[in-house]
Amino acid sequence: MAELEALFDKKCTCTMCEHSFTTKKIRSRFVKLLHTDTDLCPTYSPPENNPVYYHILVCPACGYSFSDDFSPYFPPGTKEVIQEKVCSNWTPHSFSNKRTIEDVIQTYKLTVYCATLKKEKHVVKAGMYMRLGWLYRSLGNSEQEQRFMKLAIHEYGETYSTQDYQGTQVSEVRILYLLGELSRRTGDIKEAGKSFSRVIEQQSRTTEKNIVEMAKERWREIRESRGS
Known part of the structure; x- marks a missing residue:
């Protein structure tokens, strides 16, 4: 029997272009919290089994980046702005595999940009x-x-x-x-x-x-x- 891995594939649908894709998530049994800083920053063991690394969903087709915290609602005109600023400049690229910390930082920056264009909370x-x-x-x-x-x-x-x-x-x-x-x-x-x-x-x-x-x-x- 194959050994169970920490990461598994979760099916997602892009709320921007409705493209179906998978993203990695960490199985809860592999999440071991060592301590939490005073600003609530968690430290996990091993460091790569950090759920924060896989909090962001990036659509490989259009580049729209979001999380489960996002509202499914797009205020009027925001889809058009995201299409112009993000999707039309996107080179198809996947963040659906194991992520390095550099990958993670990139996904968060993409998401902040999308959140700003979408007028997210x-x-x-x-x-x-x-x-x-x-x-x-x-x-x-x-x-x-x-x-x-x-x-x-x-x-x-x-x-x-x-x-x-x-x-x-x-x-x-x-x-x-x-x-x-x-x-x-x-x-x-x-x-x-x-x-x-x-x-x-x-x-x-x-x-x-x-x-x-x-x-x-x-x-x-x-x-x-x-x-x-």
Whole structure:
């Protein structure tokens, strides 16, 4: 009997051109979480069995890149823009095999571009930028990590103010925590403190007690670093 592999093929349909294709996913039994960073970045063993690597779907026929977080709805005119900016310039290429980290970064950048053209929710774009920051961290590229964290902060700020996260799996408390932690990591301690305080204020109203405890820990660290 053949040994079961970590990766398997999942059938997909492109929501842009309706082309059917397969993409790789990782079987859950092969996903081993080692630890999670303070900005919720997961580390897996072995590193290549990282579900983040296969979060993105790239249509090999038209180049439209998306994830399960995307809405199936295309606002008026956006399909035409994507056709012009992405599909008409696409050289048929597949990301449906095992991906290197360079492949993964490329898929996320393609998806952020498509999400922007499609006018996807801010909360979706924020998640893409944050994952790009994580990927560059794993490569030791702090300059690009900081760049994408700042882009994530902007999008998380937009989703918080517009509340377009409602109806998604991302809660207000989680958004506030990530705003705080990403701000802390990019050196904006004042904004970090504000966001952590807002998380702590919601401790009696949220079921995500772990997020509240993490916010308290970060807030203590900020106070200690200030010597107060």
